[in-house]
Amino acid sequence: MASSSSSSSSSFANPPPQKYDVFISFRGADTRDTFSSHLHTALVRKKIETYMDYRLERGNKIELSLLQAIEESKLSLIVFSKNYASSTWCLDELAHILECEKRNRQIVIPIFYGIDPSQVRKQQESYGDAFAQLEERFEDSTDKLLKWRNALKEAANMSGFDNSNRTGTEADFIEKIADDVLTKLNRTSSSDLKDLDQFYSRKIEEIESLLCLDSPDVCNVGSWVGSLGKSWLTTFGNVLFHRLSGQFEATCFLADVKEVSKRHVGLKDLRNVLLREILNEKDLSINTPFVSPFIQERLSRTKALIVLDDVNDSSQIEYLACSSHLKFGPGSRIIITTRGKSLLKKTLPHDKIYKFGHKDGLISWALKIGVSVRDNGCIIKGICRGGST
Known part of the structure; x- marks a missing residue:
């Protein structure tokens, strides 16, 4: 015994x-x-x-x-x-x-x-x-x-x-x-959020408030971080995505939109990934400029959460999320992360554009969790949590 x-x-x-x-x-x-x-x-x-x-x-x-x-x-x-x-x-x-x-x-x-x-x-x-x-x-x-x-x-x-x-x-x-x-899982999870101090946790709550999660309307929100680096941009979008995903019928995180778009038929590939995730069809592939009316109808019935990570051109937003043939269901939310505010100003209302924190504080947080940021052309990266560089 x-x-x-x-x-x-x-x-x-x-x-x-x-x-x-x-x-x-x-x-x-x-x-x-x-x-x-x-x-x-x-x-x-x-x-x-x-x-x-x-x-x-x-x-x-x-x-x-x-x-x-x-x-x-x-x-x-x-x-x-x-x-x-x-x-x-x-x-x-x-x-x-x-x-x-x-x-x-x-x-x-x-x-x-x-x-x-x-x-x-x-x-x-x-x-x-x-x-x-x-x-x-x-x-x-x-x-x-x-x-x-x-x-x-x-x-x-x-x-x-x-x-x-x-x-x-x-x-x-x-x-x-x-x-x-x-609700209980959201309260106890995300390891990313546990590493955020009170200031940054509040910032994430602020951008969530812009999403108006209780509204039945479709809402697009953009966040920009200037030249602070892609690692921070992706981490920020990822934290938001995991915090919110359980509240939606379907979700899709499209990573590296800027880089993938440079490839041949890159945007079409991204759109196919989006459609497969939202409609739960692993073999779905559409190579035409527009999707069929039936696909449009199915999308319009689906409450979806979509994150477009590291966007650098308004045509990417239009093609993947805001075109006339890609209309998502009531309550859907689209989060766009980018490094420049001017891009968001072309596609979103002023009150739906958010800039996260000042650089010094962001670098301090990045050192805690190991995210790379760029400062005057130099890469700064935390090697261990709460520790040295």
């Missing part, structure tokens, strides 16, 4: 890299083909990397790969259904999730689907029946039984979602859960 405990503790000494945004724990026989699969689809639609084990549960021992997936997730959703407690596989998942919650500060959200939270907490009704059978099977493992009971009680006392108290349809209920997951 001591050896096992020591091994478990050491595995959490350094939290594992977070490969997934969300892990879904569920009883396959109850909800695999219904609620849990619909929940998984809703999360994936919001570009949330979600782990869901579709294999049938075999045997009593949970696989190490599944425990690893739990450890590598930022958030776990536990779908408590009628027969959840009848699966030792599920109970082991639950216990491990709560261990990750304590050691790695993983976010845990219980969902009560067809079961009252009090029945989970007190192991009553179907949960009581399940434990009556478990006590016979594990009569020599009282510690294991106690661990499972405590895990159910602890999880049932957490803030979560109760399907019996929902308003609207089940689809509305699932969407509400997905939105809550997105």
Whole structure:
């Protein structure tokens, strides 16, 4: 026992890299083909990397790969259904999730689907029946039984979602859960934002305010940084993109527009990348000057987030985002990053153009996170976080 405990503790000494945004724990026989699969689809639609084990549960021992997936997730959703407690596989998942919650500060959200939270907490009704059978099977493992009971009680006392108290349809209920997951993940993520001090975090919030995210209109916003360097430009657009992407049906980050446009049919290639990403068609390729009316209609129904990175010509903006044959759906947002203000003045209203920070402060921030900036023709780059140059 001591050896096992020591091994478990050491595995959490350094939290594992977070490969997934969300892990879904569920009883396959109850909800695999219904609620849990619909929940998984809703999360994936919001570009949330979600782990869901579709294999049938075999045997009593949970696989190490599944425990690893739990450890590598930022958030776990536990779908408590009628027969959840009848699966030792599920109970082991639950216990491990709560261990990750304590050691790695993983976010845990219980969902009560067809079961009252009090029945989970007190192991009553179907949960009581399940434990009556478990006590016979594990009569020599009282510690294991106690661990499972405590895990159910602890999880049932957490803030979560109760399907019996929902308003609207089940689809509305699932969407509400997905939105809550997105909000919680946004609060805890982006490593880029953790490196921003209060001043720069506020600057990013300011440009977000220009996007008027609550408006159903399509909104274009441009940001310029002068001659401070492409690395900063791309990093800035990338941070905004990841902060906002979960709020849209489809997203596309077009990197290095200036450089790609120099190639033969470069703009057409960029437009094809854009269309494939927004319409979710990996083989889509259009070489004609205009897209078909059907493509236009599909775009007009899609709420999209698009970032055009390092633009240097107004024709690029026109061709990729603002032409008469590329109209995006209500609520869409297009962010344009460039090194010169004059370009943006040709295509955007004055109140939708933003310049980020002064140079000295920007260089200080760049040194903290390793982004190159240009100062009087010289490249300045931070080598390590918060450290030397």
